[in-house]
Amino acid sequence: MPLPSMRLYGAKQCTAKSKRTGLPCNNPAAYGCRTCRMHGARKAESIKRGEQHPNYVHGRRTLEAQAEQSAAACRLQQLEDAMHLLNMTAAKLSRGRKANGYCKIKSVDEIKKVIK
Numbered sequence: 001m002p003l004p005s006m007r008l009y010g011a012k013q014c015t016a017k018s019k020r021t022g023l024p025c026n027n028p029a030a031y032g033c034r035t036c037r038m039h040g041a042r043k044a045e046s047i048k049r050g051e052q053h054p055n056y057v058h059g060r061r062t063l064e065a066q067a068e069q070s071a072a073a074c075r076l077q078q079l080e081d082a083m084h085l086l087n088m089t090a091a092k093l094s095r096g097r098k099a100n101g102y103c104k105i106k107s108v109d110e111i112k113k114v115i116k
């Protein structure tokens with residue numbers, strides 16, 4: 001049951017859920033945050049990103065770099081689809097998980113859309 005302050009003063013409830021029970025946390029959210037102090041309340045402006053983050057080493061694993069790599073892998077997989085569609089190769093399709101945002105090319109019209 002949430003604390004009475006949440007009911008009386010309209011404080012926001014922590015959005016975290018228990019791993020064990022799946023029930024929502026009953027604590028009030030910290031000021032300006034979505035979660036309580038026990039669930040890592042941090043304001044968006046206090047979160048360090050990129051080179052300011054203490055675990056930053058070389059920049060190959062930043063969110064921007066990963067998004068770039070994922071987009072490049074997606075383009076490469078679509079190029080492979082296009083090659084198979086146009087009978088330019090007899091190689092087998094590559095196996096494994098496809099990149100985020102990948103959608104299979106099924107027709108020549110879709111190839112034209114991707115090339116633009």
Ligand SMILES: [Zn+2]
Nearest residue numbers: 014025036039
């Ligand atoms: Zn909480």
